[in-house]
Amino acid sequence: MNLYSLAFYFLAFITIASAVVVVFSRNLVYAAYSLMFTLLSISGLYVLLTADFIAIVQIMVYVGGILILLLFGIMLTQEQTRVKVKVNYLYIGITMLVIGLLGAVLYNYIPFVTNDFSNINYKNIPNAVVPGTSTIKQIGSSLLNQYVLIFEVLGMLLLIVLVAATTIGRKEK
Amino acid sequence: MENIGLNHFLFVSSVLFILGLAAIILRKNAIMVLMGVELVLNSANINFVAYSRFLGLGISGHINTLIVIVLAAAEAAIGLAIVLNLYRLNQNINVDEFEELKN
Numbered sequence: 001m002n003l004y005s006l007a008f009y010f011l012a013f014i015t016i017a018s019a020v021v022v023v024f025s026r027n028l029v030y031a032a033y034s035l036m037f038t039l040l041s042i043s044g045l046y047v048l049l050t051a052d053f054i055a056i057v058q059i060m061v062y063v064g065g066i067l068i069l070l071l072f073g074i075m076l077t078q079e080q081t082r083v084k085v086k087v088n089y090l091y092i093g094i095t096m097l098v099i100g101l102l103g104a105v106l107y108n109y110i111p112f113v114t115n116d117f118s119n120i121n122y123k124n125i126p127n128a129v130v131p132g133t134s135t136i137k138q139i140g141s142s143l144l145n146q147y148v149l150i151f152e153v154l155g156m157l158l159l160i161v162l163v164a165a166t167t168i169g170r171k172e173k
Numbered sequence: 174m175e176n177i178g179l180n181h182f183l184f185v186s187s188v189l190f191i192l193g194l195a196a197i198i199l200r201k202n203a204i205m206v207l208m209g210v211e212l213v214l215n216s217a218n219i220n221f222v223a224y225s226r227f228l229g230l231g232i233s234g235h236i237n238t239l240i241v242i243v244l245a246a247a248e249a250a251i252g253l254a255i256v257l258n259l260y261r262l263n264q265n266i267n268v269d270e271f272e273e274l275k276n
Contacts, residue, residue, distance in 0.1 A: 019192045049226040066249045077260040095198045106187040161247040168254040
C-alpha cells in the first residue's frame with residue numbers, strides 16, 4: 001500500500017464518517033462542526049485528484065463562507081432559553097427505503113466503469129489536466145476565453161443574489 | 174491492494190450523495206435540509222473533478238465545479254434569508270409545520 005492509497009482511504013473515511021454524523025446527529029451545532037470536517041477532507045480529495053485551485057476554492061468558499069453562514073443561521077433561529085439545540089427526525093421508513101434503493105442502483109452502476117486509464121494520451125486532449133502541473137493558469141485562461149459568457153452570467157447571478165438576500169431578509173415595514 | 178482509481182472516488186461520492194439525500198428527507202430543521210443540499214452538491218463536485226482527472230476530459234470539469242460552488246454559495250445565502258424570515262413569522266423552522274409563506 002503506497003502513500004497515495006493510504007491518504008485516500010484516510011480522507012475517504014473522514015469524509016463518510018463525518019457526513020454520517022451530519023445526517024444523524026441530534027445536536028445542530030455538532031452537525032455543523034462535523035460538516036466542516038466533511039468539507040475539509042473533500043478538499044483533500046481534490047488535492048489527490050490534482051485539482052489544486054478547486055481545493056483552495058473549496059476551503060475558502062465552503063468552510064470560510066457557507067459554513068459560517070449556516071452557523072449564523074443555527075445561532076439566530078434556536079431559542080436562547082434552551083441549552084441543548086436538539087431536533088427530531090421525519091419519515092424514517094421512507095428515508096431508509098429511498099436511500100437503500102438508490103444505494104443499490106449506484107453500487108450496481110460503479111463496477112461497469114473501467115478502472116484502467118493507462119492508455120490516455122494527454123497530448124491529444126485540448127486543455128487536458130496533466131497530473132503534476134498547476135491548473136491555475138489553465139483555469140484562468142479558459143474562464144476568460146472559452147467560458148467568458150458563463151463567467152459574466154455568474155457575476156450577474158451573484159449581484160442578483162446579493163440584492164435578493166437583503167430584500168428577503170429585511171424587516172417588513 | 175489495487176491502485177486508487179476512478180471507482181474509489183465514485184464510491185465516496187455515491188455515499189455522500191445518499192447521505193445528503195437522507196439528510197434532506199429525514200431532518201426536520203430547515204438548516205439541516207440546507208446542509209443536506211450542500212452534501213449533495215459536494216458529491217457532484219467530486220464526480221466532476223474525478224472524471225476530469227481520470228478520463229482526461231480537460232479543464233471543463235474544474236470549471237463546472239467552480240460554477241457549482243458559486244451556485245451553492247448563492248443557494249445558501251437565499252436559503253438562510255428565507256429561513257430567518259420564516260423564523261420571524263412563527264418562531265420555529267421545522268419544515269413540516271409550514272402552511273403559509275405570509276400571514
